[in-house]
Amino acid sequence: MALKNNSRRNFIKQAATTAAGFYIVPRHVLGRGYRAPSDKLNIAGIGAGGKAEVNLPYAWNNGAENIVALCDVDDRMAVKARTQWPKAPYYKDFRDLLDKEHKNIDAVMVTIPDHMHGVAALAAMQMGKHVYCEKPLTHDIYEARILTKAAEKYRVVTQMGNQGSSGDDTRNIETWIQGGVIGDVHTVHVWTNRPTWPQGIPTPTGKFAIPRELDWNLWLGTAPFRNFNPTYLPATWRGWSDFGTGSLGDMGCHFIDVPYRALKLRYPMSVSCSVGSVYSGFFNEEVYTDSYPPSSVTYIKFPAREAMPPVELAWYDGGIKPRRPDELLPDEPMGEWDGGMIFEGTKGKLMAGLFGRNPTLLPTRLMKESQLPPSKFPFVDRSTEGHQTQWTNACKQGYGAYTSSSFDKSGPLAETVLMGNLAVRSYNYQEKNSKGDISYPGRKELLWDGENQRITNFEPANQFVRRQYRGNYSLNL
Structure with a gap:
């Protein structure tokens, strides 16, 4: 061609x-x-x-x-x-x-x-x-x-x-963070209102006729076979681990992209989490591994890189948010309706919404009092070049x-986002000792070898690095 x-x-x-x-x-x-x-x-x-x-x-x-x-x-x-x-x-x-x-x-x-x-x-x-x-x-x-x-x-x-990676707010935050406006960033909090679909639920049952317009076998594709159920369509597949990637997959690449760029992050060194539980009775916890949990908090740690110190990124979903900053006045909103992010540095804090929208120093009065550096990126007319037209x-x-968001940038970002899911899916992994007592070794900090894509201290977690495909699908370079 x-x-x-x-x-x-x-x-x-x-x-x-x-x-x-x-x-x-x-x-x-x-x-x-x-x-x-x-x-x-x-x-x-x-x-x-x-x-x-x-x-x-x-x-x-x-x-x-x-x-x-x-x-x-x-x-x-x-x-x-x-x-x-x-x-x-x-x-x-x-x-x-x-x-x-x-x-x-x-x-x-x-x-x-x-x-x-x-x-x-x-x-x-x-x-x-x-x-x-x-x-x-x-x-x-x-x-x-x-x-x-x-x-x-x-x-x-x-x-x-x-x-959002093509937006000006992302670029402003990158300029300010790397320019030292809030000093050395050591912690980032990121949260979302997702899931806005069912999660933490049992696998649906019952037999349903496959709609004539749908090729169910092709829809399943690489995933293990299961009978058709309208519960999975058209968009609620996001909550099922065989098909979707939950709240992290849906929104993580939007939110986490901003600190990932600003802080020059690459492969993390460890991940840990806690997840929301579902009970069907008193002390009767139900663990639905086919579906992502209704809520979770994930902690991803990154090593020092270039002149930047180690940093911890905390992700919250399912309605959970980080502690409200003392620098916010009582009537000032924290983030936006669908989520937000807060950077904590040695000289201050920075808050923003989805895609890094409306970046704001805390306390908010500093936005009028501070002389912020102009974006180091060239101006782009967003009315004529959006994310898709930039690609064309x-x-x-x-x-x-x-x-x-070329794959050399978005690939490592996606790996980091999916590390959170690895922790979440490992969280309820059960082991029994000789007495039959159940332990949950997945509920510890998982150490990550990024270059080799392996958890080094809990082998069962590595099953979530790469799955086996059904049928004749392959991923060979």
Whole structure:
């Protein structure tokens, strides 16, 4: 394909002038049979409903690009997209789409349940397609590492769908933290109102007819087989460990991305947690490992890096929040309705909402009294370049073009987020001694070897690093 032609790319870099973030080259310069980088990008959607109803239109950008193929295992979810782009061929199996349409597509948007992200994104990259993949990038820690390596190996432009990473508030916080406005940060608190779907519940039972529009086997994909139940659809799959990644997966890549960038974090060194319990009677605790708990608190520790000291990041979900800072006045809100974050440094505190929105020094009067450094990042007109269009523009420029959440950045972030789930899923792991007494060794601090992706002090936890796929799906570079 023309977009992958190295000699063409080298020529463009020598002959083109840069405008609006990508190269503008007259078609007659490139000659017949070549696609100018300023021409439309041909995009396929793996996943046509749900979040795709946001991602595809933004990428399409009122016709600036082409949506040339669609895929969804559930025809009901694809109605809106198929109506908007009626000429785009439609498939149920992403493998069929890639096999039959690979000559017609330049880039792929992956917007399907978490347990299928890894195999779909990798398959597209192996065909040389640029990839936009929804957060949390993957279901497993191992999968995130593979996608990070694949983006470099196959030299494709990538973006994870945590749109706040392209926002100005994130960039301001990064500038202020690294500029020493609140001194050396040692603790970060991050919280969310999620889950806003059922969690901490038993596996549903009963027999239900599979809707004729749904290919249940394809929907299950890599996950172990189970009978269809309407409880899992259309979005409540997030609360089930075989399919989703719970509150952390849903919102962690949005919230934790901000301190991850500002504090130059990489692999953590340990993780621990506590989780909410469900009781069916007096002292009768029910542990539903098929579903994530109704609430949790997770502590992730990071070592010193560059000139920054060690830091602990505390994550709270299910309605749990950190202690209210003394610096906040009684009537001042803490964070926003859907969550927030607080940085604690040796010289002060900084509070913000989702995506780092409305960053505020504490006490809040300091926002008027302090001279804050301007953002170290260049101004970008967000009305013309959002998170998705940033990716499409970069695809036209080719491998190496900047995106806010390329897999070399979002892959390690996703690994860190998923470390929290490893701790949560290990928490209720049971062992019995010779007397039959039950202990919960998962309820301790788990030590992490990031380079080798292993918990070093509790072997059973490593089953949550990489799962076994059902069927003929694979994740081989």
